[in-house]
Amino acid sequence: MKLIVAIIRPDRLNEVLEALYRSEVRGLTVSRVLGHGGETERVETYRGTTVKVDLQEKVRLEIGVSEPFVLPTVHAILKSARTGEVGDGKVFVLDVAQVFRIRTGEQNEAAVTPAEPVAVSG
Amino acid sequence: MVQIDKADTAWMLVSTALVLLMTPALAFFYGGLVRNKNSLNTMMMSFVALGVVGVTWAVAAYSLAFGDGGPLLGSLAHLGLTGVGLEAKGTIPHVLFMVYQATFAIITAALISGAVVERMRFGPYVAFITLWTLLVYAPVAHWVWGGGWLMTRGVLDFAGGTVVHINAGVSALVAALVLGSRKDYGRQAVLPHNVPFTLLGAGLLWFGWFGFNGGSALAANELAGLAFTNTFLAPTATLVVWTLLDYFRTGRATAVGAATGIVVGLVAITPAAGFVSPAGALALGGVAAFPSYFVIALRSRTRIDDSLDVFAGHGIGGLTGALLTGVLAEKLWNPAGNDGLLFGNPAQLGLQALGCLSAALYAALMTFGILKVLGLVMSLRAVPRIEGVGMDVSQHGEEAYASGEGSILVPPDALVPEPLPAFTPQMASR
Numbered sequence: 001m002k003l004i005v006a007i008i009r010p011d012r013l014n015e016v017l018e019a020l021y022r023s024e025v026r027g028l029t030v031s032r033v034l035g036h037g038g039e040t041e042r043v044e045t046y047r048g049t050t051v052k053v054d055l056q057e058k059v060r061l062e063i064g065v066s067e068p069f070v071l072p073t074v075h076a077i078l079k080s081a082r083t084g085e086v087g088d089g090k091v092f093v094l095d096v097a098q099v100f101r102i103r104t105g106e107q108n109e110a111a112v113t114p115a116e117p118v119a120v121s122g
Numbered sequence: 123m124v125q126i127d128k129a130d131t132a133w134m135l136v137s138t139a140l141v142l143l144m145t146p147a148l149a150f151f152y153g154g155l156v157r158n159k160n161s162l163n164t165m166m167m168s169f170v171a172l173g174v175v176g177v178t179w180a181v182a183a184y185s186l187a188f189g190d191g192g193p194l195l196g197s198l199a200h201l202g203l204t205g206v207g208l209e210a211k212g213t214i215p216h217v218l219f220m221v222y223q224a225t226f227a228i229i230t231a232a233l234i235s236g237a238v239v240e241r242m243r244f245g246p247y248v249a250f251i252t253l254w255t256l257l258v259y260a261p262v263a264h265w266v267w268g269g270g271w272l273m274t275r276g277v278l279d280f281a282g283g284t285v286v287h288i289n290a291g292v293s294a295l296v297a298a299l300v301l302g303s304r305k306d307y308g309r310q311a312v313l314p315h316n317v318p319f320t321l322l323g324a325g326l327l328w329f330g331w332f333g334f335n336g337g338s339a340l341a342a343n344e345l346a347g348l349a350f351t352n353t354f355l356a357p358t359a360t361l362v363v364w365t366l367l368d369y370f371r372t373g374r375a376t377a378v379g380a381a382t383g384i385v386v387g388l389v390a391i392t393p394a395a396g397f398v399s400p401a402g403a404l405a406l407g408g409v410a411a412f413p414s415y416f417v418i419a420l421r422s423r424t425r426i427d428d429s430l431d432v433f434a435g436h437g438i439g440g441l442t443g444a445l446l447t448g449v450l451a452e453k454l455w456n457p458a459g460n461d462g463l464l465f466g467n468p469a470q471l472g473l474q475a476l477g478c479l480s481a482a483l484y485a486a487l488m489t490f491g492i493l494k495v496l497g498l499v500m501s502l503r504a505v506p507r508i509e510g511v512g513m514d515v516s517q518h519g520e521e522a523y524a525s526g527e528g529s530i531l532v533p534p535d536a537l538v539p540e541p542l543p544a545f546t547p548q549m550a551s552r
Contacts, residue, residue: 011510014310034528043532044519055528083507 001109002070003096006061007089008081013059019080021061023072027112029062035122039087058089064099064112126214133342134214134222138411140333141225146491147330151323151381152181152236154316155430159512160240161315161522167235167247174248175231178255179224186260190225193271196264212340222337225352227259227337230286236296236430240312241304241509244517246502252490254293258488262289262481277477278451278459278470280349281338283393283444284481291437292482293489295428300493305506317377324381328357331388335395348455349395353388356395360387363411382435386414394447397459410442441478448474503540 008016011061013030020028034055042053065073070093077091149168156164175183180203189197200206211219231251238247266279267274277287306312314320335353339346360499364383365375390410391403398406417434428434448471449464461467496502503509508516515521 009510011512014306036528042515042530044515044520044521044524046524048534050532050534051526052527052532053529068206085507 001064001066001095001099001112003063003094004063004065004070004073004077005092005094006063006077006081007033007037007058008061009079009083009087009089010057010059012081012083012088015080016061016077019076020073024075025063025065025069025073025076027064031060031062033058033060037087037089039085056087064096066109066112069112124210124213125342126210126215130213130341130343131218134218134337134340136495137333137337137520138218138222140226140330141222141229141337144225144327144330144334145169145229147323147326148229148232148482149323150319151327151385152430153321154319154321155236155314155378156239157312157512158315158522159514161514162520163244163513163517164235164239166244166518167239168232170244170248171228171232171235171251174222175198175228175255178252179227180220181371183227183255183260184220184223186225186256187263188220188268190269191264193274194265195270196268214340219340222266222340223263225332226282226286227255228264230259230290231255233286233290233432233436234294234297236432237298238301239429240513241505242301243500243502243504244513246496246500248492249496249500250297253492254489257492258289258485259285262484265481266477272477272480275401275473275476276460276470278397278447279393280396280447281335281392281478283389283440283447284477285352286446287389287392287436287440288444288478288481289485291433291435291440291498292485293434295426295437296486296489297493298426298428298433300490300497301427303425303505304429305509307427307429308425309510314378317381320381321377324384328384328388331392331437334359335392339396345396345456345458349402351390352395352398352403355403356391356410357384357387359404359407360384360390360411363408364415364456367411367415379392382414382418383411386410386435386439389404390443390446393440393444394450397447397451397456397462399450399452399455402452406450410439412550413442414438423481428455437482441482444474444478445471448472 020029035058036054036056039056044053063073074091074093082088099108099111145168149165152168153161153165166310182201184203185198185200186196187472190196190200206216206220208215210216217296231254234251234254235247262403263285264270266277266285267273304312331353336346336350339349361380361383364379364386368379369375387407387410390406394403394406413533414434417438418431421428421431421434447462447465451470452461452465453461493502504513504516
């Protein structure tokens with residue numbers, strides 16, 4: 001059982017969600033975040049004011065998965081979030097001490113959906 | 123020689139300003155309907171027309187449209203506004219007539235942008251509307267208003283159903299087909315980012331349209347009063363019918379639907395405004411809701427990405443209005459016009475159809491040609507990667523709703539003017 005945290009480009013979010021759906025990965029949290037991974041800074045000009053946009057908008061995905069799902073999830077994200085340019089983001093795989101499902105009180109492997117991969121195409 | 127009339131001049135000064143306001147209004151109407159990341163670019167597509175089409179009009183297009191010429195095209199006599207002075211044109215100064223017509227050319231070109239938003243590059247768009255104004259708008263305006271062949275045959279187009287709306291609507295459809303659909307079209311939900319903008323735009327368009335139709339009498343007289351009244355009545359009926367259609371088909375009266383209904387009503391009454399009775403205008407407005415409503419519903423099920431339904435709204439709305447002019451026109455209300463089908467002159471309907479067909483055909487062929495030629499020397503649309511990032515940042519280096527968080531101020535002397543490599547098309551292909 002692992003927690004997968006992925007930072008991706010906002011404009012790749014739909015592709016990533018589609019790829020995760022195809023890999024039967026259900027249950028995730030998405031948040032809008034700011035950050036940068038060393039990509040070329042963007043310059044914007046508003047009349048006399050010129051700024052370097054240092055922090056880019058990114059999207060963070062958090063997905064709790066059972067062991068058999070770790071690689072399919074990571075592969076789905078790697079494949080769908082990639083544009084080949086600096087700034088595509090990162091995928092972190094973290095160990096998780098314990099998981100509880102609030103509705104049922106189920107724990108650990110039983111609390112992340114699903115327990116077994118059905119079909120992996122991603 | 124006809125003298126300049128001061129009342130007419132006063133009304134035409136006001137009308138000209140009213141019509142010019144329609145282009146910023148259109149920017150809001152369109153800008154609200156696109157996604158946040160493309161909203162500035164969409165609005166700029168309208169605003170830039172104020173500049174480039176305005177200049178093109180003054181330099182050459184006015185002469186091609188309204189110079190004394192043959193049945194197909196004006197002349198080169200007024201190039202660079204030569205001979206456009208303070209003398210009377212009708213009962214108003216010639217210069218004022220020229221500016222009034224300029225505001226029509228500007229909004230007509232801007233209307234097309236709705237079909238190519240969120241993907242067409244800014245430079246090619248500017249080149250396109252410049253050429254389109256010269257090669258499509260000016261000739262068609264000459265045919266219908268400048269003494270050309272449709273005018274001499276007696277085709278009725280009071281304020282531009284054919285010249286403005288069918289012309290722009292058909293060109294928009296062709297442009298959408300040549301450009302191809304947006305990468306996300308039909309794959310994910312593409313929703314309006316600011317519906318209040320769209321309502322604001324529709325409201326301001328209606329306001330400006332009183333100058334568009336009321337001013338097309340070119341005088342402050344009874345005819346202007348009739349056109350003004352009809353410009354009020356027709357959209358009221360379209361708005362009611364559109365809202366009822368919305369309600370019975372989806373169970374809700376939508377705001378985007380209301381905004382669209384108003385614009386369709388305005389488009390439909392445009393060719394008829396000075397030829398039909400107020401009761402006729404009400405009927406015309408109500409009927410006009412149906413074709414546009416169902417063409418929008420059908421279009422969105424196809425792969426044709428006329429993104430903001432310019433063809434359904436302006437092409438079909440203009441066609442409905444132009445044909446119904448041939449049905450509802452009455453000499454009783456405008457002796458300079460003609461009777462329509464209902465008043466014993468079925469030939470007028472045929473003439474109207476001829477006007478629609480020839481303008482549509484010409485606009486389609488020329489738009490296709492202009493875009494194909496431009497496509498040989500530049501790439502018309504952004505690559506998918508840039509489309510994903512959004513046209514605001516990639517085309518203009520600005521965001522509509524910048525927070526400033528994470529931005530570092532660059533002192534003026536540290537400016538690096540060259541464009542950033544991340545946003546050139548060559549680097550961005552995936």
